[in-house]
Amino acid sequence: MRLVRLLRAILPRDSQSDRIVPPSGFTANLTLFASGAMAFLAVFALTLSFAAGQLASRWGAELAKGATVRIIAPEDQIDAQVQATLRVLETTPGVALARHLSKEEHQALLAPWFGDGIDVSDLPVPELIEVIEADPGIDATGLRLRLAGEAPGATFDDHARWRAPLLKAAARLRGFGWLSILLIGGTMAAIITLAANAALAANAQIISVLRLVGATDGYIANAFVRRFTMRAGVGAAIGTVIGFVAVMLLPGSSESSDLLIGIRVQGWQVLVLFLVPPIAALVAFFATRFSARKVLEGLT
Amino acid sequence: MAYSYGGGALLSSISLTLAPGAFYFLTGPSGAGKTTLLKLCYGDLQPTSGQVRAFGKPIQSLSRTDISYLRRRVGVVHQDCHFLDHLSVAENIALPLIVAGRDVAAESRNLIQLLKWIGLTDRADALPQELSGGERQRAALARAIIQSPDIILADEPTGNIDWEMSQRLMKLLIELNRQGKAVLIATHDLALIRAVKQQVQARVLRISEGRLHLAGADL
Numbered sequence: 001m002r003l004v005r006l007l008r009a010i011l012p013r014d015s016q017s018d019r020i021v022p023p024s025g026f027t028a029n030l031t032l033f034a035s036g037a038m039a040f041l042a043v044f045a046l047t048l049s050f051a052a053g054q055l056a057s058r059w060g061a062e063l064a065k066g067a068t069v070r071i072i073a074p075e076d077q078i079d080a081q082v083q084a085t086l087r088v089l090e091t092t093p094g095v096a097l098a099r100h101l102s103k104e105e106h107q108a109l110l111a112p113w114f115g116d117g118i119d120v121s122d123l124p125v126p127e128l129i130e131v132i133e134a135d136p137g138i139d140a141t142g143l144r145l146r147l148a149g150e151a152p153g154a155t156f157d158d159h160a161r162w163r164a165p166l167l168k169a170a171a172r173l174r175g176f177g178w179l180s181i182l183l184i185g186g187t188m189a190a191i192i193t194l195a196a197n198a199a200l201a202a203n204a205q206i207i208s209v210l211r212l213v214g215a216t217d218g219y220i221a222n223a224f225v226r227r228f229t230m231r232a233g234v235g236a237a238i239g240t241v242i243g244f245v246a247v248m249l250l251p252g253s254s255e256s257s258d259l260l261i262g263i264r265v266q267g268w269q270v271l272v273l274f275l276v277p278p279i280a281a282l283v284a285f286f287a288t289r290f291s292a293r294k295v296l297e298g299l300t
Numbered sequence: 301m302a303y304s305y306g307g308g309a310l311l312s313s314i315s316l317t318l319a320p321g322a323f324y325f326l327t328g329p330s331g332a333g334k335t336t337l338l339k340l341c342y343g344d345l346q347p348t349s350g351q352v353r354a355f356g357k358p359i360q361s362l363s364r365t366d367i368s369y370l371r372r373r374v375g376v377v378h379q380d381c382h383f384l385d386h387l388s389v390a391e392n393i394a395l396p397l398i399v400a401g402r403d404v405a406a407e408s409r410n411l412i413q414l415l416k417w418i419g420l421t422d423r424a425d426a427l428p429q430e431l432s433g434g435e436r437q438r439a440a441l442a443r444a445i446i447q448s449p450d451i452i453l454a455d456e457p458t459g460n461i462d463w464e465m466s467q468r469l470m471k472l473l474i475e476l477n478r479q480g481k482a483v484l485i486a487t488h489d490l491a492l493i494r495a496v497k498q499q500v501q502a503r504v505l506r507i508s509e510g511r512l513h514l515a516g517a518d519l
Contacts, residue, residue: 020398022386209382212344213443214372215399216365 020210021227027199031192031228035235035284036242038188039276042181043243046276049177050269056170059163066159067138069098069129073153082127084151089131092146094138101128131156188232188280189287196228196291200299207299221292225285232284236277244273301350302510303336310336312510314350318451318482323474323500325493326486327515328507334486337507338453341484342374343367355450372400375444379456381436383428389435390415390424393442400447411446418442418472434465441472445481452476454485458492466492474500 069089073081082100089098101109106128107120114120131138140158147154200207210220247265265273303311310333318324318341326334339345340352343359352359354370362370383392394404394411404411415421418438423431431439437457444452452473458466470492477483477500487493496502504515 019387019391020384020395022384205382206384209384209395210399211368212371212376212378212382213396213399214368214447216368218365219368219399219401 018223018226020206021199021223022203022206025199025202027195027202028227028231030195030198031231031284032235032238034191034195035188035232035280036239038184038191039236039239039280040243040246042184042276042280043240043247043273045177045180045184046269046273047247047265049174049181050265050272052170052173052177056167056174059166059170065133065137067131067133068157068159069131069147070155070157071127071129071151071153072155077153078127081151081153082129085129085147085154088143088146088150088154089129092138092143094134094136095131096134097130097132099130101130129154185279185283189283192228192232192284192287193291196224196288197295199228200224200292200295204299207296217293217296221289221296224292225288228288229281229285233277233281236280240273240276244270301340301347301352303333303340303345304348305336309510311340311507314510314512316505316512318484320450320482321477321480322482322484323477323496323502324484325496325502325504326484326507327488327490327493327504330488332507333510334507335455337512338376338455338484338486341451341453342376343370372396372447373450375441375447375449375452377437377440377444377452377454377457379459381440383436383439385428387428388425389420389428389431389439392428393439393446395443396447414442414446419468433460434462434469437461437465437469438472441469445476449481451482451484454483456487457485458487458489463491467495470496471499 069085071078071081071085086098086100089095103121106125107116107118109128110118110120110123110125138158140156144156147156207220211217244265250264301311301314302309303314314337316324316337326337328334336345340347340359341354343352343354343362346352346360354362355373357366359367359370383389384395387395390411391398393414394407397404397407412421415424418441420435420439420442423435423439428436428439437460441454441457444454454473457469457473461469466489473483473485474496493502493504497504506513506515
């Protein structure tokens with residue numbers, strides 16, 4: 001509530017008092033540029049974080065429900081072991097679907113490595129059965145024991161081995177995204193503090209005149225805070241719009257590989273991106289306020 | 301009160317009361333402490349011993365904010381009348397109203413009258429750096445009095461202007477004094493003091509060796 005009262009006191013535009021701070025100077029451009037650049041970077045960091053979150057969710061959801069049975073056996077036994085495995089799976093609780101992959105599907109899986117035109121039917125590749133788990137899932141240990149007895153060439157793979165590090169990596173990526181946002185915010189606060197310090201130092205004579213005519217330190221600080229907050233907000237708005245356009249221009253899932261699926265913002269995420277300018281303005285507000293009070297206390 | 305600076309006493313045993321309607325000149329050689337005494341009067345400096353009381357309150361006990369409020373009741377004119385160079389003359393004159401949160405538009409009539417009174421109506425929209433020395437001094441005086449302060453302190457207000465302009469400026473100060481304002485002017489221009497004394501009952505104080513003396517009748 002105290003913050004709301006403070007913002008109300010400072011932010012409404014006062015054309016009279018706004019004019020007491022000189023409108024130009026390198027600090028104005030520095031604040032505008034720094035907040036714009038930081039907002040641009042923040043948009044990318046947020047997008048990365050969202051993408052990592054989406055990938056983690058997708059991997060988690062899809063892979064958690066999917067499993068594979070791989071069958072490696074002598075050529076004369078392979079069909080029998082596939083059929084035996086399918087029978088086992090049909091009677092296994094927790095299996096929603098068990099499907100033997102066709103030759104075409106094998107070819108499609110190997111296409112990234114061998115190309116589209118290669119006939120894989122003569123290659124010694126294992127037979128694959130795709131398993132979709134129901135809820136509750138499969139008792140993996142029990143299934144493995146049954147398969148060992150009835151189809152010794154079958155190996156059940158519930159993807160847990162490689163799903164866990166992927167999920168961990170995605171979670172870390174998301175964490176790095178948020179850490180980047182914090183660092184960007186901190187850097188912006190530092191730059192704006194320096195700019196505000198420089199502006200106050202450069203305007204020492206103006207401050208002296210204002211004090212002479214009865215301006216309180218609070219009034220002077222507010223004038224600078226208002227100016228820097230507005231500048232930072234405008235700079236961040238420009239940076240956010242440019243960053244948003246750049247993100248929207250990234251190749252989408254339909255145009256590129258699966259790796260890029262999710263590096264795109266949608267729905268509520270767009271709203272979060274457009275919170276960057278007001279948050280940047282808030283950072284500038286506190287950075288300038290802190291700086292102004294400190295400088296004014298030091299100026300006699 | 302006394303004020304020491306750099307290990308030495310610049311002012312010692314100073315006792316002065318600025319009553320409503322009083323008109324004082326403060327003279328003395330350069331470096332005697334005239335500007336320091338004025339700064340002590342409006343709280344820009346604090347005495348090293350003794351007390352400066354403004355409107356009944358010791359300045360030492362005032363917060364920075366209270367000192368700002370005090371300055372709204374004390375108009376100050378400096379020899380190097382500093383302005384905000386990016387604001388027009390009219391805006392600079394209205395600055396005390398702006399920082400006091402008063403609506404300048406509502407007081408525009410007073411501002412126009414004041415500009416007319418100091419003869420700067422045609423220069424209202426000019427920037428301070430476009431003014432002559434005399435015009436700057438008059439604008440500084442207008443800024444000092446726009447809030448109708450109780451006390452006017454002027455530090456060498458005629459230092460940068462010619463005799464004719466000095467006379468004109470003094471007339472403005474005399475008129476304000478006749479309205480009941482206390483006026484204290486630091487100057488070393490004895491001819492000016494003599495000219496003013498013919499028009500108003502003014503006392504002349506001389507700072508010498510850190511002390512304040514009432515100057516003789518020759519002034």
